[in-house]
Amino acid sequence: MKPLSITCLLAITSIASASQSISSDDARIQTLGTKYIKQTEFGTQYQRHCEDVLQSPRKELGINPDKARNTSGIVLAFNSDSKAITAHFDILAANYMGSGFGVFENGVLIEELKLTPKEKTAALKFSSKSKGSSLFEIALPSFANVAFKGLTIDDGADLQQNPALDKRIYVALGDSISHGVGQDGATHKTWPFLLSRQLNAEVFNLAVGGGKISVPTAAMLSDWEQIDLITVLIGYNDLHFDGKTPAAYAAKYNELLDTIRTNHPNTQIYCISLLYTDKPTAKSGHTADEFRAALTQVITQRKSSDKHLFLVRGDSITSKKNLRADNDKDPVHLGVEGAAMLANELAAIIQQ
Structure with missing residues (x-):
């Protein structure tokens, strides 16, 4: 049997890794559950509370600022026709309760990822269960502070504009x-x-x-x-x-x-x-x-x-x-x- 040529090997490698990256601040990715979003060296970070409020004197504030920075309730939503998707995160802080992600496709839970506090990164991989474009929602952890690094989707696939929410x-x-x-x-x-x-x-x-x-x-x-x-x-x-x-x-x-x-x-x-x-x-x-x-x-x-x-x-x-x-x-x-x-x-x- 003849050995594969370098050209063939490159083609096979290209097919196996045919994917593209979507940045964390892409306008087609909608953030729900927070008003406080910032771009940092770690990626896109989300806070449930205004930072000025979290700097209030602790006794007056009545809440723990570090726990307040956890991402409970925050959801990333986007429409895509990609079959395979990976969402990338840095885990900036997590406590003994761990952190759990959930992924929904068209309102149905399709994937979960449980992390331990020692993990510093997370690659949340999931596959579409439907044909064509779907609405995907990533529910962020309740007891971790994460930074979103972006998405990896199939080469040739795309994100579509999210329809206006009436909620x-x-x-x-x-x-x-x-x-x-x-x-x-x-x-x-x-x-x-x-x-x-x-x-x-x-x-x-x-x-x-x-x-x-x-x-x-x-x-x-x-x-x-x-x-x-x-x-x-x-x-x-x-x-x-x-x-x-x-x-x-x-x-x-x-x-x-x-x-x-x-x-x-x-x-x-x-x-x-x-x-x-x-x-x-x-x-x-x-x-x-x-x-x-x-x-x-x-x-x-x-x-x-x-x-x-x-x-x-x-x-x-x-x-x-x-x-x-x-x-x-x-x-x-x-x-x-x-x-x-x-x-x-x-x-x-x-x-x-």
Whole structure:
């Protein structure tokens, strides 16, 4: 048998590696779930919060800036007719909860990638399940800060312009329960993301693990021209780790709502009282029920002059079944199934 010529070898190599690169800042790649995007030496970086807000004094801010820089809720969306696609990322920071990516094609989950905190790069490879062009969505990790380096697609394939979105704008405020603890570090398993899908809404998840009531975050909402829906699920850390009394919790909650209403007077706000927990009593002696009662009083007093404000009794739509099955010592965080159950309950309430 004759040996292959150099020309033939080059042709075979070309066929095997026939691909092209798409830069991370290509205008045909749409970013959902954040207003704060910057180009850096690492690639395109995304923040859920304005950097000026994150530089506020920690006690006043009420959230951990490093956890706030995680990319929960952020989605990259693009249309392409490529059969094989690789998305490239640098992992700038990740914590013990790891980081999980999810890929959707035309609204259906087709690929997941779970990383460990030690990994510094990620190559998310997936293949189209459809013929022709598809809408692909990459849900970024909940508990990692990543930089997008760009895409690799088939040679001869292309990206198409994304059609204009006609989605409601939804903002989630809260702590680790909304940030995504208990759902594999993956945006697409968190309850705010799942709720947004049921409501055909674009979610901006501003919840931060360990967070307490954050008035600066509420003030930051002035950067949004319009918000259709806000959920607020906050208070567990105020009860257990901030030493607040029910009265102090109510006062701070009122300040939060006043700040939101300054810029968004007609947005629907659903205030969710503390969910079911295996740890209802703090070292201070105050209880989850006292905080629930305090929030009920806040909403009752404001309701007469605010017809767009609603109370959701968190302990009535959750139970021990919502808690993590993988960690029976966790007294408050939702498991994967528990997060989905909460999203379903809230969707039914909001859509009624």
